[in-house]
Amino acid sequence: MQKEIININEEFIRLDNLIKFAGIAPTGGQAKFLIQNGEIKVNGEICTMRGKKMRDGDTAQFENRVIEVKAD
Numbered sequence: 478m479q480k481e482i483i484n485i486n487e488e489f490i491r492l493d494n495l496i497k498f499a500g501i502a503p504t505g506g507q508a509k510f511l512i513q514n515g516e517i518k519v520n521g522e523i524c525t526m527r528g529k530k531m532r533d534g535d536t537a538q539f540e541n542r543v544i545e546v547k548a549d
Contacts, residue, residue: 482545486549489546491530493528495544501539508527
């Protein structure tokens with residue numbers, strides 16, 4: 478399983494923006510599609526809320542990629 482850290486300097490980042498920023502989806506529209514299709518797990522559970530607020534320590538998983546949010 479490949480784990481990556483995404484550093485943010487805000488309190489949170491929306492799930493759809495995280496998916497796009499991490500390069501899992503090239504556009505916000507494709508990120509929305511992946512999320513609404515139940516292909517993204519947040520902290521180990523399927524999440525279909527694209528506006529989900531991802532905070533320090535939260536993880537998003539797509540296939541074998543795990544993205545962890547780190548707040549500065």
